Amino acid sequence: MQIIACIKQVPDTAEVRIDRETNTLIREGVPSIINPFDLNAVEEGLLLKERFGGTVTVISMGPPQVETALREALSLGVDQAVLLCDRAFAGADTLATSYTLAAGIKKIGAFDLILCGKQAIDGDTAQVGPEIAEWLDIPHLTYVRSIDEVFPAEPARASITVSRLVEGGYEQASASLPALLTVVREVNEPRLPSYRASLRARTQGITIWGVADLSADPEHIGIAGSPTRVSRIFVPEYDRQGQFFAGSPEDQAKALVAALRSAGLA
Amino acid sequence: MSSMKLFPDKCDGCEECVSSCPYNAVTMRDGWPVFGDACNLCGACAEACPSGAIERPAATASPAVDKTSYRDIWVFAEIRDGRPARVVLELLGEGRKLADQTGQNLYAVLVGYGLGTLPEELIAYGADRVFLAEHPALAVFRDEPYAAVLAAAVNQYRPSILLFGATATGRSLAPRLAARLRTGLTADCTGLDMDRDSGDLVQTRPAFGGNIMATIITPGRRPQMATVRPGVLKPLQRDDHPGARFSGRGEVVRLTISDDLLTARTMVLGFTAEETETVNLEEASIIVAGGRGLGSAGNFALVKELAGLLGGAVGASRAVVDEGWISYAHQIGQTGKTVAPRLYIACGISGAVQHLAGMQGAEIIVAINKNSEAPIFKAATFGLVGDVVQILKELVGQLKTG
Ligand SMILES: Cc1cc2nc3c(=O)[nH]c(=O)nc-3n(C[C@H](O)[C@H](O)[C@H](O)COP(=O)(O)OP(=O)(O)OC[C@H]3O[C@@H](n4cnc5c(N)ncnc54)[C@H](O)[C@@H]3O)c2cc1C
Ligand SMILES: Nc1ncnc2c1ncn2[C@@H]1O[C@H](COP(=O)(O)O)[C@@H](O)[C@H]1O
Numbered sequence: 001m002q003i004i005a006c007i008k009q010v011p012d013t014a015e016v017r018i019d020r021e022t023n024t025l026i027r028e029g030v031p032s033i034i035n036p037f038d039l040n041a042v043e044e045g046l047l048l049k050e051r052f053g054g055t056v057t058v059i060s061m062g063p064p065q066v067e068t069a070l071r072e073a074l075s076l077g078v079d080q081a082v083l084l085c086d087r088a089f090a091g092a093d094t095l096a097t098s099y100t101l102a103a104g105i106k107k108i109g110a111f112d113l114i115l116c117g118k119q120a121i122d123g124d125t126a127q128v129g130p131e132i133a134e135w136l137d138i139p140h141l142t143y144v145r146s147i148d149e150v151f152p153a154e155p156a157r158a159s160i161t162v163s164r165l166v167e168g169g170y171e172q173a174s175a176s177l178p179a180l181l182t183v184v185r186e187v188n189e190p191r192l193p194s195y196r197a198s199l200r201a202r203t204q205g206i207t208i209w210g211v212a213d214l215s216a217d218p219e220h221i222g223i224a225g226s227p228t229r230v231s232r233i234f235v236p237e238y239d240r241q242g243q244f245f246a247g248s249p250e251d252q253a254k255a256l257v258a259a260l261r262s263a264g265l266a
Numbered sequence: 267m268s269s270m271k272l273f274p275d276k277c278d279g280c281e282e283c284v285s286s287c288p289y290n291a292v293t294m295r296d297g298w299p300v301f302g303d304a305c306n307l308c309g310a311c312a313e314a315c316p317s318g319a320i321e322r323p324a325a326t327a328s329p330a331v332d333k334t335s336y337r338d339i340w341v342f343a344e345i346r347d348g349r350p351a352r353v354v355l356e357l358l359g360e361g362r363k364l365a366d367q368t369g370q371n372l373y374a375v376l377v378g379y380g381l382g383t384l385p386e387e388l389i390a391y392g393a394d395r396v397f398l399a400e401h402p403a404l405a406v407f408r409d410e411p412y413a414a415v416l417a418a419a420v421n422q423y424r425p426s427i428l429l430f431g432a433t434a435t436g437r438s439l440a441p442r443l444a445a446r447l448r449t450g451l452t453a454d455c456t457g458l459d460m461d462r463d464s465g466d467l468v469q470t471r472p473a474f475g476g477n478i479m480a481t482i483i484t485p486g487r488r489p490q491m492a493t494v495r496p497g498v499l500k501p502l503q504r505d506d507h508p509g510a511r512f513s514g515r516g517e518v519v520r521l522t523i524s525d526d527l528l529t530a531r532t533m534v535l536g537f538t539a540e541e542t543e544t545v546n547l548e549e550a551s552i553i554v555a556g557g558r559g560l561g562s563a564g565n566f567a568l569v570k571e572l573a574g575l576l577g578g579a580v581g582a583s584r585a586v587v588d589e590g591w592i593s594y595a596h597q598i599g600q601t602g603k604t605v606a607p608r609l610y611i612a613c614g615i616s617g618a619v620q621h622l623a624g625m626q627g628a629e630i631i632v633a634i635n636k637n638s639e640a641p642i643f644k645a646a647t648f649g650l651v652g653d654v655v656q657i658l659k660e661l662v663g664q665l666k667t668g
């Protein structure tokens with residue numbers, strides 16, 4: 001199987017803190033990581049490769065420092081890494097990002113499966129996956145929690161069967177290949193880098209493509225290709241100035257039950 | 267080549283831009299800010315700059331549409347168990363408000379098969395008109411035919427705004443459709459508003475794990491698309507005789523569905539309900555959630571018992587899901603589910619930002635924690651300080667005895 005995993009480098013939002021004086025993000029020392037869900041996508045690609053053979057290619061769009069993320073993916077054992085890097089790609093919203101990634105994927109060549117994370121933890125949009133599928137005119141399935149069956153060999157009827165996490169339970173669904181899946185955390189447990197792969201990753205080349213390398217329409221990339229615009233950014237106020245109940249556990253419980261009853265909630 | 271634009275005569279070197287950048291891309295050189303490679307043109311620095319010295323580059327090549335040829339607000343009427351999903355009623359409630367403010371109509375789009383009286387239902391909750399796409403091939407939701415049917419309807423009727431619930435269905439279908447329509451889509455909004463001057467939809471949503479909020483507009487394209495988080499907006503009271511109140515007369519318009527719209531390369535094979543989940547978390551109006559402070563899986567049963575007594579659903583922090591006390595389907599937070607119930611009781615949960623990101627939209631938050639400094643208390647309406655197991659036992663006992 002020819003598998004492509006889309007990975008994004010993101011600031012580790014777990015490390016992001018707010019400076020309450022200036023109401024800004026404190027980013028000092030905030031590490032950049034591979035989006036956690038994308039590690040699940042890479043892992044799933046590697047597992048499929050172990051079962052069916054083929055290659056796993058990771059692709060990312062971003063600034064030059066994303067090379068670190070790609071090198072980390074190489075140290076997990078992926079075969080090839082592609083970085084779409086050009087100032088002209090900057091300012092992309094999900095529509096332009098998905099267009100650019102789709103253009104990169106077309107240039108990589110034939111594929112059976114594209115894997116994306118459920119969402120990226122910086123923007124949490126969960127849009128880039130389905131949008132890539134639309135640009136490439138292939139089917140997609142979101143929130144995949146397990147890949148149950150794969151029939152990669154029958155070119156005309158190649159398909160994949162999955163279980164998806166939806167409201168209230170799990171949906172079993174299938175898609176013809178090539179297809180795009182977005183995966184949730186419980187799909188697998190990402191492996192750690194292997195010593196051999198890490199050694200190899202150090203010297204392995206990373207393919208870098210700019211705008212001139214992709215047959216991309218300038219109208220669809222970067223800021224020009226982005227219909228949405230961030231007009232304001234602000235820090236939410238979590239402080240509700242709530243009320244503490246006093247006394248023993250029994251007293252506090254009584255006070256709460258009374259409050260809930262008067263709100264019609266108990 | 268696009269980059270942030272600096273007006274040096276206005277810049278006083280205060281470095282607000284440096285600390286505002288979520289991508290760590292702004293540095294100072296010789297007293298002036300420099301925008302590095304990591305700059306994503308997000309505009310946070312322009313927003314933070316107290317002297318207006320920074321501007322985001324304007325989109326130039328992007329062809330702007332004639333906005334005046336698009337009007338009205340559409341709500342995608344997602345169906346769950348044969349009924350409109352609750353978030354659809356919420357979208358109709360908010361859509362009604364926005365439509366009335368701006369003199370537009372509010373329409374619902376209903377796609378499926380054997381839909382019975384659902385159109386009347388949608389009208390009773392505020393829709394002026396319902397576009398109906400009924401076909402056996404549309405009986406079960408699948409992205410491709412639904413996107414094709416909606417795209418055809420949008421191209422024919424040209425709505426200005428198209429809203430979806432931020433559900434598994436909405437967040438799968440809306441991006442597929444947005445890419446097909448070549449328009450913008452704002453994910454998981456928690457607030458909607460109209461800009462009177464431009465007629466643009468002003469969409470507010472959390473980013474960076476709920477650490478910051480962003481307001482997003484789609485100034486040059488139509489339709490403006492958004493998915494909206496369930497539980498945040500308020501539905502209208504049901505009104506079965508809305509004729510006089512609304513501009514439309516509750517018309518139902520059948521969309522013609524040509525065969526080429528029905529191609530699908532995915533199939534739905536079955537559905538397994540999550541057995542421990544009595545209520546759908548995203549739509550529950552009461553949630554009792556447990557965290558690591560409970561100490562053991564055995565104590566977690568108290569959370570379930572309290573939820574049972576209150577008629578609520580059971581949630582959990584990631585820490586206890588990782589411990590295996592309860593399945594991932596119950597996880598609330600940035601990497602779990604986002605909920606906005608009327609009542610959220612957090613039992614032994616510290617209130618990490620990733621957890622808050624998933625539940626701070628709740629109307630009433632009760633926090634039970636032995637540490638009075640725990641961050642969860644910042645978000646709480648009512649705080650109980652003490653041993654969570656003891657307090658839960660008290661609550662259960664008192665509720666049982668009425
Ligand atoms: C990328 C990323 C994504 C994440 N996504 C999520 C997510 O979606 N959801 C989520 O919940 N977390 C998420 N987390 C994890 C999050 O950062 C916290 O680690 C987690 O929420 C902590 O869970 P907790 O509050 O149950 O446990 P803890 O932080 O260990 O808190 C336990 C609390 O219980 C209190 N306590 C202890 N004993 C008692 C007692 N006897 N009586 C009363 N109180 C007691 C303690 O004072 C403490 O406040 C994520 C982290 C990362 C890095
Ligand atoms: N710049 C990017 N480069 C590579 N993959 C990306 C990029 N942005 C998003 N993705 C992929 O799309 C998924 C969803 O991202 P998002 O829509 O931003 O939440 C991520 O988990 C990645 O798999």
